[in-house]
Amino acid sequence: MKKILTFCIILLAGLFALSCEKVTPVNQEEKTNGEQTESGNEQNTPASGKILIAYYSYTGHCKEIVTALTDNLTADVLEIKAVDENVDYNADNYKAGSNLINAINANPDKASSYPEIKAVDRKAEDFDTIIIVTPLWHSRMAAITQTYLFQEGAKMKGKNVGLVVSSHSSGISGVESDAKRLIPEGKFYASSLWINNANHDKRADLVKDWLNTIGL
Secondary structure, eight states: OHHHHHHHHHHHHHHHHHHHOOOOOOOHHHHHTTOBOTTSOBOOOOSSOOEEEEEOOSSSHHHHHHHHHHTTOOOEEEEOOBSOTTOOTTHHHHHHHHHHHHHHHHOTTOGGGSOOBOOOSSOGGGOSEEEEEEEEETTEEOHHHHHHHHHHGGGGTTOEEEEEEEESSOOSHHHHHHHHHHSTTOEEOSOOEEEETTTGGGHHHHHHHHHHHHTO
16 A cells, blocks of 8 residues: 555655646747858848948949849849049059058048048948948059048948958958958958959859848
């Protein structure tokens, strides 16, 4: 009799424990969102949001890159234009562009150091993600693009920022430095996209791979 009573007590205790246990199902979406990238940085892509592609193109290469981007993204597109569109930046061993870059480098915090651009029709603060597409001039960001970011960079605080650079052959570290100086509180993606003369004809694949890498 005592054994039967002991068994019943144990059985009732087990049933009580099971009734109190709370089982929480695994939410697969919560596991994957915000996971670490290979670089160790958390992905900062918004689940949804408006995307702006802002670009300056002198030779037309950047415009072709923008076309590759819009083939893969739904985004607003803003073309940055100089007030004086007739300047020949290729003349006299690229002297005009070199002079503009030197003026900015001499006084980067002074508005008058930057060439004038036409008024833009998109507000950076209205977007969640901003992709900047720019040429490289004399190892730095093109002066026209720098003007845009000098005027709009503060409005990109907390925004996701992607950088795409077109150059002949030079590396893009100087352009990345300019971007981070002009958008000091932007959330830059871990990798920029560099497209040069050697791989420009492969831009469609390069753009698609880069967008996958940064999660767009």
